[in-house]
Amino acid sequence: MAYYMVKPEVAGRLGEGTVLDHSTHPPRVERLEYEIVGWTGDDLMTGFPSYVITDHLAGKLRGAGLSGFDLRDVRITFSPEGEDALRVMGFSDFPAVKWFYVTGQAERDDFGLTPRGRLVVSGNGLTGLRQGRLDQARIEEYDPEIHK
Template sequence: MPFYTLTPNIPGDLGENAVLDTSVHPPRVERLHIAIDNWFGEDVIKLFPVHLVTEPLAAAMVESGLRAFELRDAQVTIEPEALELVAQLNLDGVPDFRWFDVTGTAGQDHIGLSGKARLVVSEQALQVFQRFSLEGCDVEEYDPAKHG
């Protein structure tokens, strides 16, 4: 079964309420707060070492029956710069995001993280993601030697 890496845009920074355990690598996120300042309409975003998905994509992932992830709450702050960009791009606003906490192993489960915290998905999972906006998200065939 082929696997693919998804490398989404990074739309901002960790917010002041984020709590990370940096004694391990990649850092373990205990509480997620992201401050979005440059969102372009995509349904999956990344902020090392986590990924977030919009509510509609989260629902589709649950409905797909695919496993190896948990949907968790995240505090998301929308900065004025993001609102200006949304208006310039004629988007309907910034949707609600869920923390897409990946629990699977890259190249084995339908959804996994590589050792470098890259999102790796099966063909079946990729088809679900492709029903949504992957604008700015690089998709390439997974190579364990390259993507770790």
Template sequence: MYHRFEPEVAGGLGPGIDYDPRRGAEPLVGPLHYEFAGWLGDDIVTTSGYWIVTGRLADALRESPLTGYELGEVVVTTEEQFDMFYSHLGLPRDWERLIPTGTEEGGDDFVLETVVDLLVSDAALELLRRFHIDDADISPADEEPEVSEVMRKFLDLQRAKGEQ
């Protein structure tokens, strides 16, 4: 069984990144630059369809039999407000990019459902639960994801624009 796994959004794409969504399937050229704006302490965080994990979680993934992912380089920085309000949390120095490469048909443990939706298997979720993921939203993948009222209005506006 797969679970939709939505980690904490602790920041966004950092300055100087070579990112252009018009490139289609590969909008990012070069390493991911993740800039923390805040952080609640989770070992996996996300932004814009990119995921990063702490070094200790990356090590556990490497030691596991889990499939459907690669680990890659990430440049991590913090915004000025992070340094003022969150520096006491002790942001880990080591982070790696988690790149989902699996397929449901292949029975992989990490699958990209849409550009921004990560699916994880029971085995992957079991491993993730050994780490701090308190701020992640987890739901069965066979259920429709919850859509906030704000997002629902946005999607309705986008549909209306497309019909014009």
């Protein structure tokens, strides 16, 4: 089965309200606040080591019965640059989102993480993601020797 490395749009960063457990690498996020600094409209976003997904795309993935993720609450905030970026891009508001909490293992589940926290998806997972907008995402075939 083919797997793919997905590098989503970096639309923001961890906000001040994020709680991290630094006893692991990458650090484990216990509570997520995602601060938008510049969003171009993609349905999947990242701010290392976390992922955020629009409710629209999350519903598609849930409906497809894909494995390796949970949807959790996330607090969204906006930097002044993020507010400006929304206006410049012509968005009247930011969509409802969830924390896309990856629980799976790379090359086993539809969504998994490498030991370095990189997102790896199965062919079915990629089909699910492509039901949303991923214009800024970089997608390439996963090679465990290269993408550690």
